[in-house]
């Protein structure tokens with residue numbers, strides 16, 4: 001919104017923010033400097049939304065785009081009016097304002113008689129918040145006098161399998177939500193009024209609660225949660241349904257949580273944090289180590305999850321491995337060796353990756369991974385795509401051992417792990433001389449994004465830089481497993 005808009009004016013995102021928590025809307029309007037920094041992983045989500053939105057435009061080709069950044073709000077509205085007057089049948093990002101609420105419609109399409117709203121989402125299902133979002137658009141468009149016959153939620157079809165050119169009508173599901181949207185008209189009107197009134201007063205009182213994370217993570221947590229100490233009830237890992245009930249009764253610090261509310265693992269965490277005490281179950285750790293054998297291979301994949309399927313035989317959001325790292329020991333006294341693969345951008349690398357991987361792992365190897373469900377899912381996907389290699393892949397799956405298990409069970413626990421069994425937390429707690437600090441890429445989601453950046457760039461030095469960072473990151477995941485196993489042996 002421009003400065004010319006009234007103080008109480010709303011946009012679609014502001015309205016939804018206000019529905020989630022009026023205080024979040026207030027802070028966004030008047031104290032935006034208090035917002036948390038946007039994590040890089042979230043920026044990737046925004047990027048994904050744009051990509052899906054633009055792809056959905058193929059459902060109604062030949063439309064006119066009302067650009068967001070280049071025009072002021074008034075200009076966007078005016079241009080939309082002009083396009084409608086000119087008889088344009090499809091307008092992308094069509095812009096309207098009514099009741100001081102500004103909305104942009106992803107795809108506005110003239111049906112047989114009247115206009116249709118098509119709200120595009122990158123998810124594979126309809127959520128309640130999507131109905132509110134579209135209901136607001138319906139309210140605004142109807143308010144301007146534009147006849148709207150239907151409202152559709154356009155989302156990805158999770159069952160769609162690419163086979164040749166993508167067919168947008170099959171890739172997307174167009175769900176008619178007209179009745180749901182119309183039913184919400186009073187709800188939308190009264191909430192617009194109450195949010196506007198709220199914005200003319202002082203900041204509303206709102207304590208933290210479940211609403212800080214639902215339906216979206218709020219970006220003012222750093223501000224509102226500043227009274228919550230590090231060792232709080234919210235740092236206790238695992239399911240804990242009474243968390244906010246206890247908080248409302250004044251239980252904030254871990255030390256005040258009644259023991260009866262804690263599971264065995266949660267007690268290990270809480271005692272560990274409060275007394276800076278570690279925990280070891282040497283029998284269980286030994287049992288785990290005894291279950292491993294040589295040759296011992298440490299495997300880690302990096303994957304992409306393209307919303308729009310890249311390759312034939314894949315669905316939206318299918319995990320596709322583009323990189324792996326493999327450290328290995330042929331026997332107990334052998335020196336550690338390493339091999340790796342990183343796909344070249346913009347190629348169908350799947351078969352090459354698979355052949356290299358299968359050539360690198362002998363049938364009798366114990367394949368150690370961290371969080372086996374992920375690696376097994378990736379291997380099963382490869383078996384499905386390349387049935388000729390199914391038997392060999394299934395042998396690998398049969399030989400998979402999961403290094404996360406002893407940490408998930410807390411058989412070996414350092415108080416610095418703070419209840420987490422994530423590799424990124426376990427490693428520095430157990431092997432302090434080794435950590436992800438200083439690496440350019442430190443998370444799987446960033447690696448995913450880095451591969452996408454590799455595909456976009458034309459700059460050779462930029463490409464080499466990303467390649468190097470990806471190789472370092474994935475290699476760190478497997479060397480971390482090697483060092484953790486060594487440490488476990490030392491401990492017992």
Ligand code: SF4
Nearest residue numbers: 021024212218220224
């Ligand atoms: S952090 Fe929670 S209480 Fe604070 S503004 Fe956001 S949703 Fe509201």
